[in-house]
Amino acid sequence: MHIYIIAVGNRMPAWARQAYLEYAKRMPSYCSLQLHEIPATKCRKGLDINQVLSDECSRIMASVPKDCQLIALTRTGRQVDTRQFATTLQSWLSQGRDTAILIGGPDGLDEVCVKATSDQWSLSSLTLAHRLALVLLAEQLYRAWSIVDGHPYRR
Numbered sequence: 001m002h003i004y005i006i007a008v009g010n011r012m013p014a015w016a017r018q019a020y021l022e023y024a025k026r027m028p029s030y031c032s033l034q035l036h037e038i039p040a041t042k043c044r045k046g047l048d049i050n051q052v053l054s055d056e057c058s059r060i061m062a063s064v065p066k067d068c069q070l071i072a073l074t075r076t077g078r079q080v081d082t083r084q085f086a087t088t089l090q091s092w093l094s095q096g097r098d099t100a101i102l103i104g105g106p107d108g109l110d111e112v113c114v115k116a117t118s119d120q121w122s123l124s125s126l127t128l129a130h131r132l133a134l135v136l137l138a139e140q141l142y143r144a145w146s147i148v149d150g151h152p153y154r155r
Contacts, residue, residue: 002098003033008056008105010037016131023138036063040105057110068100070117077120086147
């Protein structure tokens, strides 16, 4: 099983890349994290937000591997605690089905992308920088896996 994180933005600061890679390398090969970065649409005169979101959505959906379960990170998604996250990961592992988690750009995700997902989550009711959200997601995936595997990191 692979977990694909498909995130808008392609200029990840060194600290964020290093943190993401640290958690990604800790994941076992049977539950690997793979990051796909989608360049943000450049805002130019005459281009409205709906066009930006639609363009990004098209490129996000084109990068989703075949037969993946889709989860969107949204401001209004449901919040799950760490134990619920671990239970969800355990379910994904037992199904053996790849999962793609979508992270939008500064303006979020187009409604078409959100409607294509089976679930929407929110990492926090706070507004998080997208690169920070990526690191937080990677850490929580590792923490969930450590719970499933009985590893002491969960404490």
